[in-house]
Amino acid sequence: MNLKDKLIKAFQETESTLSFQKERKDSIRRLEEFGFPTVKDEEWKYTNLLPIIKNEYALSASESLISKNLLDEYILTETETNVIAFVNGEFSHELSDIDTEKITLCPLSLAEKKHSTVVQNYWGKALPEHPDSLVALNTALSKEGVFVHVPKNTVAERPIQIVYFTTNISSDLFLQTRNLVVVEENAQVQITERHQNIDQKEVFTNSVTEIFAHDNSLIDFYKIQNDKRNCSLIDNTWVKQGKNCTCTVDTFSFGGKFIRNNLSFLLEGQYSESNMRGITLIGVNQLVDHHTLVDHAVANCQSNEMYKGIFDDNAKGVFNGKVMVRPDSQKTNAFQSNNNLLLTDSASIDTKPQLEIYADDVACSHGCTVGQLDDDALFYLRSRGIPFKEAQAMLMYAFANDVLSNVKIPELKQKLNRIIAEKLGVQIDIEV
Amino acid sequence: MLKINNLKASIEGNKILTGINLDVKPGEVHAIMGPNGSGKSTLSSVIAGREEYEVEDGTIDFDGESIMDLSPEERAHKGIFLSFQYPIEIPGVSVSNFLKTSLNESRKAQGLEPMPAGDLLKMMREKMELLEIKKGFLSRSLNQGFSGGEKKRNEIFQMAMLEPKLAILDETDSGLDIDALRIVANGVNKLKSKDNATVLITHYQRLLDYIVPDFVHVLYNGRIVKSGTKDLAHELEEKGYDWIIKEAEQL
Incomplete structure (x- = not known):
């Protein structure tokens, strides 16, 4: 059975036990109708998903444990933080260290019960009406992930660390993880996230994170992508911003064999700022693809985009940065840069800025460079x-x-x- | 200390050095002068080991051993220092971190432990004073946004920290105002000893009023066509290079 059919079957088997039944049903239909993207899709022209999806995956794994010492290798230990950890898709009490007076941080499955109003109000609401198959797949099948809620006028003093481990799995594994981050008015939070496989078996993660930034909020989200070389990740992040708020998503891509980041910001309130930055440093047989979208739906906002890539051996990079400035979004400032170093002749980068500007009083710039290390500087x-x-x-x-x-x-x-x-x-x- | 014999070098097929002979002994200051395009900067690059140049013939010995097969870093570890005409800007690497890396890599090559941070800082302070460098300098990105004078002062600061046996100063005076020139020259003079040597590569005689050479050589068409004492530099200042070129072409 191919992966698509297997996923649909799995959905049918668990459908009745899941929340958001209508949304999930609609989503699985999208997967059914459109299937996985291929290189014929413009958005996937340079990134071939086929080798990843033709593999045989289990869709869940039995519970397992990892030691606290091992956890420490993958998290910040000197900074006071809140840690929320998962092993094989299940929340791990043993590894998590959550001490929150002012904010809510818990597994999403628990939030559905204890904070159902907030979850009902936000779950799926940052996603587009017609999401692509992978986001749809996550919506249909995801059961677990992180729920963060920072109430009004609250500064989350400790950064939140999210870690998804996989270990002791009996076969290759395909996971759907789902995060929901709601930051209310005038609130602040810092979050780090990583996916970490400890096993020799392959892991493929299709993750969706929704971030809601309300008026005057401040959010820093750091993604550390340094997984084992047998791992693949599709990271879909959708940010919705209100007025006068700043949201930053930084992505550091070092590990894994296949990484696709889809990062989208929707600016719905004026005087807000979206920042997205990234460092990609990869080598033999690795691929990292950054697809970003900033939708300036209102006037007077700013977006800053800076991605740097270093590609060794036969590494392959893809960058596609789309900036949309709507007709009434005057006084928009949108800056984008993508700079790349190719260390060998067989490394490659396909880079494409895509600016769609329908307002006339804006400052938008983009630039991409591809080069080698400077010989004069080396000498x-x-x-x-x-x-x-x-x-x-x-x-x-x-x-x-x-x-x-x-x-x-x-x-x-x-x-x-x-x-x-x-x-x-x-x-x-x-x-x- | 440095002995160059019949050195011929080219880049991308263009012959630049066509037979250089030079003998520099400890304690000496040599000035290499010459018109533009005579091969002065090539000579300094080849001594420092720049790989883009192809050495076609001749030998370069340092302290009695050939350095022809050594990489630029290995030559630096042996005590050769090249002050660049155009120091490179490296954003994101602070002056202090750069110096620390540079110094400790040289120490490592000599089998020494890294210099303790306190000693390093003390040494930096001393040398900064020598070159009249202000405090905030250490945390700035290497050469980034530096004025011409700051860049050259930074070169001599690095030289002071690395304490080379042989310092080659490539057009150190270019782009310097008179105060900066005095500070840089003063630094170089203070660092001179009976055990180290200096090669000044310069277009103008001006620098030689501040750093007095024991020998002056005139480079033309990739060869040293005339050598003399500091008086030769004065003669060049007065009469230009034409008479030497004529003399050389007659030979």
């Missing part, structure tokens, strides 16, 4: 005694610096520095 560093590899690494740090310097959690910045140094195979202690 300069080497002439100061810095070995070739370290010199290369230093220049790559420098290249990625604009993105890293914006990370607001110091320990996270350090951790990312370490991951980058490790990826580059150097031991240099430079802070950027």
Whole structure:
């Protein structure tokens, strides 16, 4: 049985036990009708999903445990945080460390019972009316994930760390994870998220995150994508913003074999700001695809987009940045940049800015570059005694610096520095 | 210390150096002068090991050993320092981190432990004072947004930190106003000792009023066509290069 049929069958078997039955039913019909995207779809032209979906996956795995020590390798430990962890798709009490007086942080399945009004009001509401098959699939089949609710006038002092582990699985696994983040007026929160497989078996995750940023809120969301090389991830994030609020989503892609990020912002209130930044540093047989969309539906908003990619060996990168400025969205500022370093002849990047501007009093810019490391700069560093590899690494740090310097959690910045140094195979202690 | 014999080098098929002979001993200051395009910067790049240049013939020995097969970093570890005519801007790498990496990589190559942070900072402060560099300098991105004078001062600051045996200063005076020139020259003079040597590559005689050379060489068409004492530099200042070029072409 192919994956699509298997998913539909699984839906039919569990349908009656799930909430949001109508939405789920509509969604599974979309999958049924349109199937998985292929390279014939404009949005998937450079990213071939076929090798991933033709694999045989189980759709769930039995419960398992991982040790606290292992958890610590993948989270920030020196910063006071709230940790919400899942193993094989199930919430893990043992690993989670939630101490919240002012905010709500719990598994989504629990929120459906305890905070049903909020969940009812928001679940699925940031998604487009006609989502693509993968978002539809998640809507139809997702059962678990994270629920974050930050009430009005509340600053969530501790960053929230979300970790999805997989381990001890008997066969390759396809997971649907779902996050719902609601940040009320004048509230603030910082969130990190990662998906981490510990097993030799392959894991394919199709994730949907909805973020609601109400008036005057401030949200920083950091995605750390450094999974094992046998993992694939499709990360769909939909952000809806009210007035005068700032939402930032930074994506750091180092691991995994196949990553597709679909990141969309809808600016519905004036004087708001959307920031999206990313560092991609990948090598042999890896693919990272960033598809972003900013919809300036109202006037006087700003969006800033900065993606940096470093591609070694036969790594493949894709960037597609769409900015939509609606006819009445005057005084829009939209900036987009995508800079890439190709370290070898067989590495590649397909980059496409896509600006659709229907208002006439706006400032929009975009730029993409593809290049190699500067020989003059390399020689300069080497002439100061810095070995070739370290010199290369230093220049790559420098290249990625604009993105890293914006990370607001110091320990996270350090951790990312370490991951980058490790990826580059150097031991240099430079802070950027 | 540095012994260059019949050095010939080219880049992308263009012959730039056509037979250089140079002998630099500890404690000496040599000035290499010459018109534009004579091969001055190529010579400094080739000594420092820039790989884009192809050495076709000749030898370069440093402290009695050939350095022809050594990478730029290995030459730096042996004590060769090149001050760049156009120092490269590297955003995101601070001056202090760059220096720390540079110094500790050299120490590592010599089998030494990294310098303790406190000692390093103390050393940086001392050398900064020498070059009249302000405090906030260390945390700035390397050369980014630096004025011409700041870039050159930063080069000599690095030299002061790395304490090379042989310093090659490529057009260190270009783009400097008179105050900056005085500070840079003063720094270079203070760092001179009987054990190290300096090669000044310059277009103008001006720098040589501040750093007095023991020998002056004139480079033309990739060869040293005339050598002399500091008086030669004065003669060049007065009469230009034409007479030397004529003399050289007659030979």
